Amino acid sequence: MLVKNIMLAKEKLITVSPKITIGQALEIMSENKFLSLPVVEGDKFYGAISKDRIYEFYYEKCEDKQCFLSDFNVEVVMRKDIPTISPVEEMEKAVYFLEIMNISFVAVINDKGYFEGILTHHAVFEQFTLLFGLNKGQRLAVMAYDVPGQISKLSNVLSENNADIISFVVVDPKSVIDVMEIVVRMRTDNFELIEEKVKDLGFKII
Missing domain, CATH: 3.10.580.10 (CBS-domain)
Structure with a gap:
């Protein structure tokens, strides 16, 4: 910005x-x-x-x-x-x-x-505060290996399950090698289903 x-x-x-x-x-x-x-x-x-x-x-x-x-x-x-x-x-x-x-x-x-x-x-x-969409929608935070395609995989799950994404932020924890934290805020009626599909793809929900 x-x-x-x-x-x-x-x-x-x-x-x-x-x-x-x-x-x-x-x-x-x-x-x-x-x-x-x-x-x-x-x-x-x-x-x-x-x-x-x-x-x-x-x-x-x-x-x-x-x-x-x-x-x-x-x-x-x-x-x-x-x-x-x-x-x-x-x-x-x-x-x-x-x-x-x-x-x-x-x-x-x-x-x-x-x-x-x-x-x-x-x-x-x-x-x-606006970037992280604080107090808006539902929050999903996951840990993912820092390899090509991870963000695409996650965003595909969200779009396929009609999630309205408010914010999508990738954070580098710095203390952990080859791992990134992804924090998403969304509006959805399928939150639990999305969580399960995200886990199935190998993401760790935190």
């Missing part, structure tokens, strides 16, 4: 300028119940400002709270190493950044260098 299909567009975001004070940024975050915000001016993305970053900076650099809130601008404290990704790249690249960099979002930048939006943990989790 492409990033542009699940990102939050800049028009729907609350952002802050790098030139506003830390106090103003904190007020905006508190009013909107955000822990972090993109730092943007016009079409240019600068980084991210977060409450934990602000608190860390304050305890390290400043003794006077009021001085800190009014005299320091966002650009002094913001995190500048936020990774960026193109709107036409695959979602998996953004997931990798979110996982290893301890960040709230990945910035989406087009080929002209313009800020288009962000991709968040929530957007990714929502897509995985």
